[in-house]
Amino acid sequence: MASEMNFDEILSVIGGFGKFQKILYIWICLPQIFLAFHMLVSVFTGAVPTHVCRSMWPSAGAPASLNFSLVTASDGQPKSSCEVPLNHSGALAHVDGLPAVSCQGGWEYSTKTFQSTIVTEWDLVCENASLNTMGSSIYMFGLLVGAVVFGSLADKYGRRIIILISLAIQSVFGVAAAFAPNFYIYTALRFMVGTSISGVIMNVFVVGTEWTGSKQRMLAGIITDYFFGFGYILLAGVAYLIRDWRKLQLAISAPGFLFIFYIWALPKSARWLMANGRKEEAWELIRKAAQMNGKPINKDLEMCQVCKTEEKTVIKKKHSFLDLVRTPNMRKRSLIIFYLWFVNVLVYYGLSLNISDFGMNIYLTQMIFGLVEMPARTITLFTLNRSRKFSQLAFLTVGGTACLLTIFIPSDLSVIKTVLAMIGKFGITASLSIIYVYSAEVFPTVIRQNGIGIGSMCARTGGVLAPMMYLLRHISPQAPMILCGLCPLLGSALTLMLPETASKPLPDTIEDIEQSNISEEDGGVKPNHL
Incomplete structure (x- = not known):
């Protein structure tokens, strides 16, 4: 029987979530805090404070004497100050409705x-306001590029080396951005930080998944999500204490250099080493993990696995992202997962933009939005072990249905509409947490990182399109929420076509995927790689 064991069964022998894995999770969770910092810091560094044209106060001796309340509307939002009104004598005035000239x-x-x-340093307002938006788009494009590039490289060269390179890029370019002499260099540096974000997010998650036993595998996604949420909340406090954008950018970036100790602390993925024929390195790590978990392995087991590994991996076949769609069963799974990534992020950011205007202090709002996601991530801990498939389907249905219901609520019942929108966001946040775990289990080891990479690329595309979704209001005021409702419901229907992966061994090859389809049709016979 030993010769028939796969890597998941080896993990069951050495401990699927022992001391080795718990220490590993410390290493993969710590960077998540800084990832949240970099992802959300533009809320503060790119903020547009209330501003007035200097010409409106020609006698003002100092900025402190300017009355900014004159350019603040009753709802607390800044009025446009891009044009300066003129009175009938041609002198500058502060009266609405008069002819205006450019500031x-x-x-x-x-x-x-x-x-x-x-914005205040480089005057990114009025005719230059589009530059601020462009900078955000370029940063998001960096996330897209990183998802594709680092996903492919990680499958080819290993997860650990890409994590180390990504952390280095994040720290170096993040610190450099704090000293950027102009907006264009700042944007280029932020683009590089964006690429590194994808490299870290994907690979620390996959390393955790590949080292964890099937029963505890969901922890790789959920625990890292908690630490991202903690960074979300912590950023509010850091930004509150540091009001200067350069100092804030430096404060979130410089600590990244401490991750240099990961060169010695972070292990490689033994599962990836096995799948790529590097069995000696893999078994060295397996022995170390077994010893640390207090479950030393049997020498006979190791010898049998060496023979099995030689049979399966002696012929090294190169894989690419094309393998995700080359065969029918793999193609079906891939396209559905890619759509789920896209729709989760599209609706997540679409709802966040729609319900975030509470008119409260920006720091308090940031903290609340970090806190509100915790229950959504917590509930997945109780559902994922029962069923990945049903959990994904159920939360997409909850999110989509709640969004659709908002269109039937009269506008004067704003409290009910807001509650429904929050329920929608709750469902989508939970669904977004699940898709990380589900994706890692649907894709085989040989192209898992490619699959996660393309999925992440689809997610970033959804993030870029989310703000544009509200342009549909010109067609119908209800159009954005109809889209936020129908897209997740379509995703829940497509989820029915995916396999259940809870407590199942991870597939290693594309052949496993294709054969599993036959096995399912025959009544659930296990794939022959077990």
Whole structure:
């Protein structure tokens, strides 16, 4: 029987979640805090404070004497100050409805909330406001590029080396961004940080998944999500204490250099080494894990596995992202997973943009949005072990249905509409946590990172399109919420076509996927690689 064991059964012998794995999870969770910092810091560094044209106060001796309340509407939002009104004598005035001229004297910015942002330093307002938006889009494009590039490289060269390179890029370019001399260099540096974010997010998650036993595998996604949420909340406090954008950018980036000790602390993926024919390195790590978990392995077991590994991996076949769609069963799984990635992030950010205007302090709002996601991630701990498939389907259905119901609520019942929108966000947040775990189990080891990479690319595409979704309001005020409802419901229907992966061994090859389809049709016979 020993010669028939696969890697999941080896993990069951040496411990699927022992001391070795618990220490590993410390290493893969710590970077998540800094990932949240980099992902969300633009909320503060790119904020647009209340601003007025200097020409409106020609006699003002200092910015402190400017009355910024004159350019603040009753709802607390800043009015446009891109044009300066003229009175009938041609002198500057502050009266609405009068002829206006373009501001020529530059702007003064309120320092009530921020000491400085990239907007105040480089005057990214009025005719230059689009540059701020462009910078955000370029950063998101960096996430897209990183998902594709680092996903492919990790499958080819290993998860660990890509994590180390990504952490280095994140720290070096993140610190450099704090000293950027102009907006264009700052944007280029942020683009590089964006690529590294994808490299870290995908690979630390996959390393955790590949070292964890099938029963505890969901922890790789859920625990890292908690630490990302903790970083979400912590950023509010850090940004509250540091109001200058350069100092804030430096504060979130410089600690990244401490991760240099990962060169010695972070292990490789033994599962990846096995799948790529590097059995000696794999068994060295397996022995170390077994010893640390207090479950030393039997020498006979090791010898049998060496023979089995030689039979399966002596012929090294190169794989690419094309293998995700080359065969019928793999193609069906891949396309459905890619759509689920896309729709989860599209609706997640679409809802966040729609319900985030509470009119509260920006720091308090940031903290609340971090806290509200915790229950959604917690509930998945109780559902994932029972069924990955049903959990994904159920939360997509909850999210989509709640969004659709909002279109039937009268506009004067805003509290009910907001509650329904929050339920929708709850469902989508839970679904987004599940898709990480589900994807890693659907894709085989030889192209798992490629699959996660393309899935992440689809997710980033959804993130880029989410703000544009609200342009549909010109067609119908209800159109965005209809889209937020129908897209997840379509995803829940497609999920019915995916296999159940809870407590099942991870597939190693594409052949395993194709044969599993035959096995399912024959009544659930296990794939022949077991």
